[in-house]
Amino acid sequence: MKKILLCSIAILSGASLFAQVSFTNRSDLIENYPGYQSISVDMNGDFLDDFVRVSDNGIGIDYQQEDGTFTSIYYPMLIQNVPDWSVAAGDIDENGYTDLVLGNGSRVSFVFANADGTGYTEQTHNEYIFSQRSNLVDIDNDGDLDAFVCHDVDESHPYRNDGGQNMVLDQNLIETLDLAGNYASLWVDYDNDGDTDMYLTKCRQGSTPGDPERTNAMYRNNGDGTYSEVAESINLADNAQSWTTIWQDFDNDGDFDAFTVNHDYENRFYENDGSGVFTDIISSTGINPTDLGAWENQGVDFNNDGFIDIFSEMSKELYINNGDMTFTGMDLSFDEGAIGDFNNDGYLDVGKGGIIWMNDGGPNNWVKIGLKGIESNSNGIGSRIIIFGDWGQQMREIRSGQGFSHMSTLNGHFGIGTSTEINKIEIHWPSGIVDVIENPSINDTHIYIEGDNQLAITEFEKNGISLFPNPTTSIINFSLNGIEGTPVKVIDINGRIVLSTTISTNNNIDVEILTSGVYFVQMEVENKSVSYKFVKK
DSSP states (O other), X not given: OOOOOEEEEEOOTTOOSOSXXXXXXXXXXXXXXXXXXXXXXXXXXXXXXXXXXEETTEEEEEEEOTTSOEEEEEEEOOOSSOOSSEEEEEOSSOSSSOXXXXXXXSOEEXXXXXXXXXXXXXXXXXXXXXXXXXXXXXXXXXXXXEEEEEESSSOOEEEXXXXXXXXXXXXXXXXXXXXXXXXXXXXXXXXXXXXXXXXXXXXXXXXXXXXXGGSOEEEEEOSSSOEEEOGGGGTOOOOSOEEEEEEEOTTOSSSOEEEEEESXXXXXXXXXXSSSOEEEOGGGSSSOTTOOOOOOXXXXXXXXSSSOEEEESSSSSXXXXXXXXXXXXXXXXXXXXXXXXXXXXXXXXXXXXXXXXXXXXXXXXXXXXXXXXXXXXXXXXTOEEEEEETTEEEEEEOOBOOSXXXXXXXXXXXXXXXXXXXXXXXXXXXTSOEEEEESOOSSSEEEEETTTTBOOOSHHHHHOOOEESSSBSSEEEESSTTOTTOEEEEEETTSOEEEEEEOOTTSEEEOTTSOSEEEEEXXXXXXXEEEEEEEEO
């Protein structure tokens, strides 16, 4: 029997929604598989967070069961590219099982689950990259997951999903500055315009203050397949040797704020003014701005009071959100790991190596939301979930690759304190589809399929647009009537406009002049910009 340790945290006076936060070491429930970085995601499609570790000799998975136990399986295989720097997870080939992207000091590789999730194969990319944080995200919004991997000594590497298990290095997918020092990327819709932007936290060993290779960057999504670097104009161009940034709505006001840990000068806490411009308020938060040197840095609601807490490698491992943009530091006996709900009780736990720290829970209520994309990527990565109740609103985004190295749950988690009902859930998918669910039950996990709960008014909102035949040799027809004369742009996979035309009176366009390949139709319908993929034979 493994030794069980208890770590308790006393409640602050003035915080009314919980009595304590405590974790118990329940390593007796899992196998002590070797591994470099820890992963807490659903690997087999049941929306229960499993615990995964990858080492030189294979992949060990503790599969969570509905009765609170684990079924542990080790998949022996030679891993050529052990993830000693970072790991991200998602269903890249959309076969219903979770795949991995692994990064180390020389290469990147992708590990794919087979058709029934009973085995894995590794696809190694031989181009040199000293990788740091890695992500899976739909960069070009074509409905499947691409990858982005930070490069410590050169320009970062984007990998375009070319279908199936074909991941292609494509620097045109997102053009970032050709500079070293890329430590932690995080994809977030910081300006609330409905598309995913990317914040790049940067640090460069041996550099001096003012060097551009250590200046953080924000790549704003322009909505047309291109990105523009805008960090300085929105007050996010930190030059203080940053490692990781948390992006969460800390004050529940409907926009994402940011907390950055630095190794030089001061940490930063950026409050969003609602328009995507930021002010550093670290001095008023209760977090020591000179508590420097943290690597890992994540934000979740551990006590289910409805406010995002900070879990970091600072001198205080946990900063409890007091609900007024101030935080109170608490001591834990651990300071990093993959975050997920390992016993399905609605309270978030932490796993690292051979240890699971199980959250002992409390009186507060909660809801968890799992997503299944149809038009969007199957995990719903990049989706925004908003819940509404007597507290106002809370907001989360589904992301693959937060913090510096580990991989946490792909389920949306919300604590709601002592509230006993949720009025409404909104899910804003990357495709533009919005699902609305009224009066969902609390203390429950809900699985939502994209498009099943649309508030539809028009035919376009109800059914969208289908393109046919697809693939085509010459003509693309549109299923939605009444869009004749709509301007259309056809974009190739490199983001170039190869055809500008309008929809004919026959509700189609002629693409016969195009060469064979994959293309995207872009147009505006009912004041919404939409994009659809087709194949030209």
